[in-house]
Amino acid sequence: MSRQQIQNTLFLPNDERLITMISVSKIPRKTNLKKRGSWLCAVLNTMESPAKVYIYHVKKSDRGEGFKKKMSWLLRDLRKLDGKSAEKPSPEFDLHFEKTYKWSAASVEEKEAFISSLWRLSHRFLIQKPEFENIPERLLEDIKDPHTLREKSQSVDDISIEGEDYQALSAKEEADLELLMSECQVAISNAEVFTEQLSKQLSVLDGANIHSIMGSEDQVLNLMRLLDNGIKEAEQIEEKLDSYDKILANVKEQMEVMRDKDTLMTLRNKNHQRLLEELQNLVVIRLDMKHIQALMDGDLTTPAGIQECTAAAQALHRCMNADIHPSLLRLGGVEEQQKRFKKLSTNFSKRLVHHLNNLFIHQVTYVHVYMSSLSKLYSREVSDFIENAKQKLVAAKESKGKLGTATLSRLTGSSTSLAKLDHRGRSGSIQSVDSSAVKYGSELDIAIRSVFDQVLEKVLTEMERVCIAEQDFCFKFFHLIDKNTPKDEDQEKDKDSTTEGGGDVETDVWVARQTYSAAEGEFITENLGQGLLQKRAAVTVEINMMAELFPQLETELDGFLTHADKQNDMYSMYMLVRMSQHVINNQDMGSFLGKTFGNCLIKVKRNFDKFIDAMMQTIRETKTSKKSRCGIISFVHSFEEFTNLAESIFKGSDRHADLDKAYTKLVRVIFEQIIRVAQEHQKTPREVVLMENFHRMFSILSHLKNPCLENDRKEAKQRYTENLQAYTVNLLGRPLEKLHTFFEGVEARIAAGVKPEEVGYQLAFSKQELRKLIKEYPGKEVKKTLEHLNKKVEKQLCEEENLIQVVWHEMQNLFINQYKYYDSLMTKCYPDSNITLEFTMDNVLQYFSDIAQSH
Missing domain, CATH: 1.20.1050 (Glutathione S-transferase Yfyf (Class Pi); Chain A, domain 2)
Structure with a gap:
């Protein structure tokens, strides 16, 4: 095939120009190149702007009458061309686009000519050139010289094409030639006349060009003069620019000085501002004279005087806990002021402690007498109440779980304290156990446990009611601090203003707390921070006073729980739940009732653990x-x-x-x-x-x-x-024992290397032997065997779990798998023998179904 055929057939219609081509085949499938008709063609398209170079893979059409483009790539997309070896000639080369294509040329010479042409095309038309690796240096020498490269890249038409014997005219060239020939009628018939005419026209054009050049000499001289004048003007401008540079250099130095001064001024202003802020903070830290007077001589016996002293103490606290920088604390004025504040704090604390001590001393006699009298009353009532609860449990057991019309009596307590005050309604939120949902034990046990749950809840509720009522009465009657009394709005505001400075209220302003000592029979004064006075003092007074009023409460309650646990250790579950709920109801700030219930809860939890351990031991035995x-x-x-x-x-x-x-x-x-x-x-x-x-x-x-x-x-x-x-x-085992043993031997022969179809030719495993064994297992015998297994399952399994049908279904699946195992071996080892078991798969399913329905 000639280059001209490919050019005219594929590229000329698209105004493309074939630069070079090479016969190739893909690697590793090397075949006869002439028969396959495969070429790589480098083509230039000058109609596009800028001009582009394409590489086409061209093949003959299926009928062999023409050519077709199978693949195409732009030369600019070529990343690398690998010649495989620079020393050893080889027809193979690789083109690396997004994918690597491996080719083998018809000859080494064609490969070198193709690579050299791609090298020149890339240097002529590409900015980003591909890599050429493993290429002999001699193929690239002719364009490494910059002068040679410029000469070879003057125009698109100057690219040398190895082996090209004909270059077709472009469409524009062909049109210009036809126009020229149409102007001369003798161009076709007489070439000499046409040539002479062209020569005359060329002479006329040369003369016109020379005349035009001579006529433009004056213009050239004018242009030279203008250029000289321009040079002089440029020199003057440069001189002025130099003078401006000198002036600007001075200005730059002055601006740098001004910038440094501005920075210093900004820093100084910031320092002045910070100093002013610190001084303002120090000035604010001062105490008014009215507060000083209140701290020194304020009246603590009247409400107005107490309010003035409270405000003064809060103001003093703010001053002593103000946020002052550590370095400012070393100033003489600050040190002197802090000493004055500490002195005021110490004097006021001593005065307040003395005042509170006097108040409590006057009341201690009345409180002691009240607690001594009421403690005897409560001890007797609590003891009787617990004993009554125990008797109810015994009566319920004797009456088979009936509590009766008479319920537990209520604790009356002090007529003074309990007649007018109601309990707070705190009771366990747990509902009584629904005996209908429980089957643990007999009906009698269920009824007795239900009675115990009711009695336990009644005991805990009554103790809770009486203790809370007595506590409220003591706080109100003796004017003690109530830990549950909310503060008014003024107190909340004072608290907020006190804590704004971030200080600790407890550490600086001290007040007195009275703690009652049972051993000494009097209140002991302790120092405590004002912030925790109400809560801690209230809790301490409550616990001590309530412990004196109810000295036997915890002991009696513990005795009742122990008695119940001895009757039935299962009661520990009821006690654990009920007691836990009442502990939660009374857990506020560690009150006396919460502490008492909490101690009992620990013992109940131990009883519950013992109950579980006993259950575990019973299981083991x-x-x-x-x-x-x-x-x-x-x-x-x-x-x-x-x-x-x-x-x-x-x-x-x-x-x-x-x-x-x-x-x-x-x-x-x-x-x-x-x-x-x-x-x-x-x-x-x-x-x-x-x-x-x-x-x-x-x-x-x-x-x-x-x-x-x-x-x-x-x-x-x-x-x-x-x-x-x-x-x-x-249980199933091997219902078809002899058949199973026979087929195990068959499998052993196959495992030893005997072909399956040849097993039947061995005497021990012949077709006759197999038929003999099959006759020993007719369908009736198989069904009898299965019925015997079913009876055995019924004897061994209990009806309570209802697993007989499950086991029977599992046995059916297992027997079917054995059947399929025998059938597959007979099909594989005894083909075309028509040997089958005397019962089918449907018979097996029917056997199992009939047996299951009959039972």
């Missing part, structure tokens, strides 16, 4: 009858009933975490003891014991829906599934 089938073990039933009762008791309680811990301990022990019983029981297979009891435990734990038992629930399900499968496999 459980023995089962070895003469009958095991079924569901008794402690599994007990655990299920316990969870129902416990969930109803602990529902909504904050103590459910204690129950969760108990669940975890009990489940671990139950799992261990199920395994022990399964190993020891002689009547029931081990797998049946494990399967049934872990199935029940899985059901119980799933019903609880407790996140802390999720791992135990999964373990129970896993153990149930594993033992179900193991029991089914062991």
Whole structure:
């Protein structure tokens, strides 16, 4: 194929010009190049602006009558051209575009000519040139010289083309030639006349050009004069610019000086501002004369005097805790002022302590007499009340859980204190346990536990009511500080203004607190920060006074709880929930009632732990009858009933975490003891014991829906599934024993290397031997075997868990798998023998269905 054919067929219609071409084939598929007709062509398109160079992969059409462009790339997209080797000639080369294309040229010479042409085209038309690697230096020498490069890149038409024997005219050149020939009619018939005419025209044009050059000499001289004048003007401008530079240099120095001065002024202003702010802070830290007078001589016996002293003390606190820079504290004036403030604080504190001490001393006699008298009354009433509660429990047990019409009597307390004051209505929010939802124990046990829950709630509610009422009375009657009394708006404002400076109210202004000592029979004065006076003093007075008024309250309550726990250790769950709720109701600032209930709660929690430990020990000591089938073990039933009762008791309680811990301990022990019983029981297979009891435990734990038992629930399900499968496999065994042994031998021969279709030619595994074994297992015999297995399952499994159908279904699947195993081996090893078992898959399904329905 000639270059001209490709040029005229593919590129000329698009005004493209073929620069160079090379016959190639792809690597590694090297085939006959002539037969494939594959070329790489470098083509120049000058119609685009700027001119672009394309590389086309050209192939012959399928019919071999023409050519087609298979792929095309722009030369500017070429990243690298790899010649493979610069020393050893090789026809292979790579073109790296976005993808790497590997080619093999028809000859080394064509490859070198193609690479040299791409090198020149890239240097002529590209700014960002591709890399040329592993190329012989001689291919690039002709354009490395800059002079040679300029000569070769003057125009697009000057590019040398190796091996080109003809260059077609462009469309513009062809049009100009036709116009010229049309002007001369003899151009076609007489070339000499046409040539002579062209020469004459050329002479005329040369003369016109010379005349034009001669006529423009004057203009050239004028242009030279203008250039000289321009040079002189430029020199003058440069001189002026030099003078301006000198002036600006002086200005620059002056501006730098001004900038430094401005910086210094700004810094000085900032320092002055900060100094002014610090001085203003120091000036503000002063105490008015009226506050000084109040601190020194203020009247602490009248409301107006107390208000003045309070305001003065707060102002003094602000002054002493003002935010002052540490360096300013060394100023003489500041040190002197701080000393004056400390002196005022010390004198006022001493005066206030003396005043409060006198007040408490006058009241201590009345308080002591009141507590001595009322403590005897409350001791007797509390003792009688607790004894009455104990008798109610005994009566409920004797009357089979009936509380009767008579309920617990109420604690009356002091007629002075309790006649006019109502209790605050604090009682446990826990509802009574619904006995219908609990099956733990007999109906009598359920009724008795319900009575105990009511009696316990009544005991705690009455103690709470009486103690709170007495406490309120003491605070109001003896004018003590009430820790629950809200402050008025003025006090809140004073508190806010006191704490604005960030100081600690407790550390500087001291007041007195009276603490009653039972041993000394008097109040002891202590120093305490004013900020905690109301809360701490109120709590201390309450605890001490209430402890004197109710000396036997905790002892009596503890005795009642101990008595109840001895009657039934299950009561510890009721006590734990009820007591916890009442502790929460009375936990404000560690009050006497909260402290008393809290101490009892600790003992109740210990009783609950003992109750759980006793349950665990009972589970460990459980023995089962070895003469009958095991079924569901008794402690599994007990655990299920316990969870129902416990969930109803602990529902909504904050103590459910204690129950969760108990669940975890009990489940671990139950799992261990199920395994022990399964190993020891002689009547029931081990797998049946494990399967049934872990199935029940899985059901119980799933019903609880407790996140802390999720791992135990999964373990129970896993153990149930594993033992179900193991029991089914062991029970079913090999119902077709001889057939199973026969096919095991067949598989052994195949494993030893005998081809499956050749197994039947061995004497022990012949077709006749197989038919003989099949006749021993007719459908009726198989059904009898299955009926015997079903009866065995019914004897070993308990009806309580209803797992017979589950086991039977699992056994059906296992038997079907054995059937398929025999059938597949017969098909593979005895083809075209028409040997089959005497019963089909449908027969097997019917056998299992009939047996299941009959039972």
